[in-house]
Amino acid sequence: MFNFFRKKESNKDTPASYSSIAVDMHSHVLPGIDDGAQNPQESIYLIRKMMDAGISKIIATPHIMADYYRNNAETINGALALLKQELVKENIDIVVEAAAEHYFDETFETRIDDDKLMIMGNNYVLFELSFISPPPNVFPAVQKLLERGYKPILAHPERYSYMDINQIKAFRDWGCNLQLNTISLTGYYGKSTMKMAESLVDNHMVDFISSDMHHPKHAEAFKRALKMPYVQRLLTDYPLKNILLK
Numbered sequence: 317m318f319n320f321f322r323k324k325e326s327n328k329d330t331p332a333s334y335s336s337i338a339v340d341m342h343s344h345v346l347p348g349i350d351d352g353a354q355n356p357q358e359s360i361y362l363i364r365k366m367m368d369a370g371i372s373k374i375i376a377t378p379h380i381m382a383d384y385y386r387n388n389a390e391t392i393n394g395a396l397a398l399l400k401q402e403l404v405k406e407n408i409d410i411v412v413e414a415a416a417e418h419y420f421d422e423t424f425e426t427r428i429d430d431d432k433l434m435i436m437g438n439n440y441v442l443f444e445l446s447f448i449s450p451p452p453n454v455f456p457a458v459q460k461l462l463e464r465g466y467k468p469i470l471a472h473p474e475r476y477s478y479m480d481i482n483q484i485k486a487f488r489d490w491g492c493n494l495q496l497n498t499i500s501l502t503g504y505y506g507k508s509t510m511k512m513a514e515s516l517v518d519n520h521m522v523d524f525i526s527s528d529m530h531h532p533k534h535a536e537a538f539k540r541a542l543k544m545p546y547v548q549r550l551l552t553d554y555p556l557k558n559i560l561l562k
C-alpha cells in the first residue's frame with residue numbers, strides 16, 4: 317500500500333516546467349535583427365510561451381555572423397531597448413538581457429582581440445560552429461578565450477553531424493562548456509541529433525540547456541520537451557549551470 321502511494325507521488329513530482337533552471341540563455345527573441353522574431357509582437361509571443369513553461373529570465377542571443385547577420389553591441393542593445401519598451405506596454409514582468417551567439421568565422425578571433433564579444437553572466441561567451449563542415453583552427457581561438465578570462469560555451473554540440481562524441485568531448489576537455497538545445501531531445505532536428513543529445517546527457521557532458529527559440533514551432537517543441545524523460549532528468553537530477561546566470 318505504502319509503495320503504491322510512493323509511486324504515485326513520484327509521478328506527480330516530474331517537472332512540468334523549467335522553473336528549476338529559471339534562465340533560458342540561448343534564444344533569438346530580439347526583434348528584427350536575425351532569423352528569429354521579426355518584430356516586437358513576435359518577440360512577445362515567444363516570451364509569453366517561455367514564461368508559461370516556467371522561465372523567469374531570458375538572455376537573448378542574436379546571431380553575430382560576418383556573412384549574414386552583422387550585429388554588434390549597438391544593433392543588439394537597440395533591439396533590446398525596443399523589446400523592453402514593448403514589455404512595459406504589455407505589462408509583462410520578466411528580466412530580459414542580451415548577449416550573442418557568435419559564429420566561429422574569420423571575424424571571431426578579431427572580436428576576441430578587440431574585446432568586442434557580447435558576454436553573459438560572469439564572462440561567459442556563447443559561440444557556434446558551422447553545421448556543414450568542421451571549423452579549422454578552433455582550439456587556438458578557445459585557448460585565446462580562456463587566456464583572456466572568458467568562459468566559452470559551445471552552442472548545441474549535438475547538432476554538428478560531422479562530430480562524434482569524442483570530438484565533442486575534446487571541446488569540453490579544452491575548457492568549453494556545452495549547451496544542449498532542449499528540443500533536440502524531442503527529435504525536433506531528427507533522430508541522429510536526438511541520439512547524440514541523449515548520449516551527451518548520459519555521459520554527463522551537458523553544462524547548460526536552452527530553447528534556441530526562433531519561432532512558434534520551437535515554442536511548441538520547448539513545451540513538449542517537458543514530457544521527455546531525458547529532459548525531466550536534466551531538470552531534476554543534473555548539475556546544470558543555467559542558475560549561475562540568474
Ligand SMILES: [Fe+2]
Pocket residue numbers: 342343344417471528
Ligand atoms: Fe541559436
